[in-house]
Amino acid sequence: MNTIDKKDKRRTQVLSHIVKLYVSQASPVSSKSISISMGDSVSSATVRNVMAELEELGFIEQPHTSAGRIPTDLGYRYYVDNIIDKLMMEKSEMERLSRVYKKRTSSINDIIEKTSSLISETLHNAGIVMCPSIEDMHLSHLELIKIKDETVLAVLVTMTNIVKNYIVILEKDVKETDLARTANFLNSELRNSTISSVYDRIKIFENENVDGELAGVISLANRIIGEIADKDVDYDVRWEGLNYFMEEPEFDDAGITKRMFEVFSDKRILAGLMKKDLVDNGLKIYIGRENEPDALRGCSFITSGYGANGKTVGRIGVLGPMRMDYNVALSTLGCLSNLISKKIEEFYE
Numbered sequence: 001m002n003t004i005d006k007k008d009k010r011r012t013q014v015l016s017h018i019v020k021l022y023v024s025q026a027s028p029v030s031s032k033s034i035s036i037s038m039g040d041s042v043s044s045a046t047v048r049n050v051m052a053e054l055e056e057l058g059f060i061e062q063p064h065t066s067a068g069r070i071p072t073d074l075g076y077r078y079y080v081d082n083i084i085d086k087l088m089m090e091k092s093e094m095e096r097l098s099r100v101y102k103k104r105t106s107s108i109n110d111i112i113e114k115t116s117s118l119i120s121e122t123l124h125n126a127g128i129v130m131c132p133s134i135e136d137m138h139l140s141h142l143e144l145i146k147i148k149d150e151t152v153l154a155v156l157v158t159m160t161n162i163v164k165n166y167i168v169i170l171e172k173d174v175k176e177t178d179l180a181r182t183a184n185f186l187n188s189e190l191r192n193s194t195i196s197s198v199y200d201r202i203k204i205f206e207n208e209n210v211d212g213e214l215a216g217v218i219s220l221a222n223r224i225i226g227e228i229a230d231k232d233v234d235y236d237v238r239w240e241g242l243n244y245f246m247e248e249p250e251f252d253d254a255g256i257t258k259r260m261f262e263v264f265s266d267k268r269i270l271a272g273l274m275k276k277d278l279v280d281n282g283l284k285i286y287i288g289r290e291n292e293p294d295a296l297r298g299c300s301f302i303t304s305g306y307g308a309n310g311k312t313v314g315r316i317g318v319l320g321p322m323r324m325d326y327n328v329a330l331s332t333l334g335c336l337s338n339l340i341s342k343k344i345e346e347f348y349e
Contacts, residue, residue, distance in 0.1 A: 023323050031045075077290075097122075118336060119333070120241020133313065134229075151168070152179065154167075168223075195228060198225050239270065286300065300324055
């Protein structure tokens with residue numbers, strides 16, 4: 001892969017100024033503007049020569065016949081990995097974000113909605129939050145309602161006041177009395193357990209070779225909890241701020257706009273983007289061609305994990321044009337990850 005010799009400070013400086021100027025002005029950057037930005041310590045002629053070298057390396061390109069240049073996705077990647085300033089956030093901004101989370105919230109859903117709004121409003125791009133999987137939440141109450149024959153509605157309420165509905169198709173017709181016994185069993189025996197631990201504990205009951213009515217209850221409980229876990233595998237994703245995103249000049253094209261709306265209308269795509277890094281609590285940055293699907297090839301996507309009790313349970317992210325302020329985006333997501341983790345842990349106490 002093309003790179004810049006770390007000893008070549010001039011190329012690095014010029015590329016850094018190109019990125020910063022393009023982020024701020026959204027128009028191709030000229031050698032004269034770079035020279036001015038560098039305090040006239042380097043002449044425009046020298047800058048032009050360096051720009052030619054950077055273009056040959058693939059770090060910048062000329063979008064049209066003007067004299068200006070813009071960074072390529074390779075240029076942005078080099079900037080993020082090697083040049084970006086030490087991540088710092090203004091104390092006043094940290095305090096502003098922190099005050100939002102100090103306000104009383106009644107559920108994790110409120111925190112998720114609040115976080116997606118904060119990301120989009122602060123960064124003026126699309127803010128995306130992947131909710132914790134139901135497998136990581138503690139069970140408060142489960143209600144089983146027979147709809148028809150073997151079709152059952154499972155209404156699950158977690159200890160963090162999240163309510164989720166699941167349609168469960170059983171292998172055979174089941175009596176309402178059996179559903180009631182199963183719900184009572186789960187609510188009395190397994191309350192305040194995670195869904196994944198519930199599933200494991202039911203397996204223990206099965207291995208104890210119980211018989212009679214309890215055996216039927218355990219078998220039915222096993223099937224229902226298994227169905228809930230399987231159906232929740234794609235996770236829930238919330239997003240806000242597509243309007244900010246689409247105001248950027250890079251997305252003036254109607255075809256691009258259409259493809260972006262298609263991505264945001266399919267939560268499975270967004271969930272897949274967030275879920276692939278779920279085990280990693282750190283920041284992840286995808287720039288340009290590093291993104292999938294193709295509709296996001298002109299974008300940058302940054303995510304960061306958040307957790308509870310030492311485990312990563314979800315991710316937050318920002319999606320916008322490659323011409324985004326990476327310093328601000330990375331420091332903001334890092335700050336919000338810590339804040340949302342602390343707030344969610346309060347619900348697990």
